[in-house]
Amino acid sequence: MSLLRQIVPSLIFKSLKSPWQLCCFNPRSEPSHLIHTVTKPIAPNNVVKAICNAFRSGWTWDTLSREFHHIEFNEQLIEKILLELKQPIDAKWALGFFHWAAHRVNFQHCLRSYCLAIHILVRARLNLDARALIETVLKKNAGDSSKFLVVDSLLSCYKITDSTPFVFDLLVQSYSRLRMFDSGFDVCCYLEEHGFSLNLVSFNTFIHVVEKSDENTMVWRIYEHMIWRRIYPNQSTIRTLISSLCKEGKLQKYVEMLDRIHGRRCSPSVIVNTSLVFKIFEEGRVEEGVVLLKRMLQRNMLFDTIAYSLIVYAKLKLGNIVSAQDVYEEMLKRGFRANPFVYTLFIRAYCKEGRIDETHCMMKDMEDMGLKPYEETYNSLVECYAKAGRLEESLRNCEVMMEKGFVPSCAAFNEMVHKLCENGEAEKANAMLTRLLEKGFSPNDITYASLIVGYEKKGDVEEVLKLFYEMVSKSISPGSLVFTTLIKSLCRSGKLEQAEKYLRIMKDRKIVLLQSVSTKGSS
16 A cells, blocks of 8 residues: 555656646646645745746647646736846746746736846846847846936846846947947946946947947047056056057057157056146046056056156146146156157147246256157247247247258247238248148148138238138138238229139139228228
């Protein structure tokens, strides 16, 4: 009899065709009693177990739909079933249930159900499936007004699914794959506030995709955020950032700047870190830049000489020459050498304030120390001396600049041309322009406007016309000042028909004639 009691329940178990029967099976029940039991309504918990066991048994979707067609799914039931299948060993069944439920008529998963499934899949390392669900739910909830809905829902489900932080790495990676960069970055910062930080691989993925999309400003925002969070770059990060500098056309600028500061070529990582701090200072965020600079120094991400030089730049950008001088003196006391970059910064600052004597002294000291001036040094001098009315010195520095193979900036040259023409020396300015054009200098409309005004004052209408035609041949669009000056010059010379011609051109182009002149008044 005891042997029979062991064999019968086993035979009954094998004969069961439904997980409903499985959930209600009692080994001590008689077969007749069992048959009557399965026809009774099943409690919610038994429904959950029945469905879970059906999936674990590998039932097909058709069989599942046939057996459970009368079960009405809702958010609470979905959640209970998913949580019952939350262990990694059941994750594939959880995904199968999620998709099967989604195909039922008049049923759609809510955001929380998606997030529960995502957590379960990530915990089981089914990352491709998790990413597919994340991307689906991000597309469904796109928009600035709802950008934190998904992450908030994931955060709310985190503990009950015994999840792992990697789910948030996948989330931000998915934002980057979908080119939702602003939302992805905001969510990244939001996660930091809730105690979750992305790993380096996720940041690298984010930066790489953003850089490939030519969103260079965002690239540097992400990198700055990394440093603030003490997530430091590897070679992959540096390669992407160097590529970003190339796309911006600024790599050569920073390489040359570091050559002047450090005296020799720096590594790509130093170039990248210097670029970041310099960009922050350029934006006027000096205090933040200094804090970040100190953090980089602690990690040996920059050289001390570079740090001091950048702080001098920041102080001078704020207009605080005295404070900048204090930093420079401290730099020298600690045994660091002066460099052309710092000297040029002081020369430019003195020029801006019109302190010509200090400018001259700094230039002399620079040369005595064997430090080589460069384009920006000479540009500051050319512009400074021109503004001060010391035109011969401005011209001389322009000559020296050209002898050393440099070409002045358009702003510096235009200042000198303006002052020369104002002083009745348009010929000198024009002769210098001719020489510079041979060296590849690119004048703009202001250059020609100053020259045209200068020759108009001298009554040289032929030179005015010559400069106008030269300007047009270079595809430089004449503005109001050029047209007004040309018409004025033609009127004074009695060439009224030509004046009327250019007046019509002005009207066709909707260029306003300056009130200081009219053809009628000039004639």
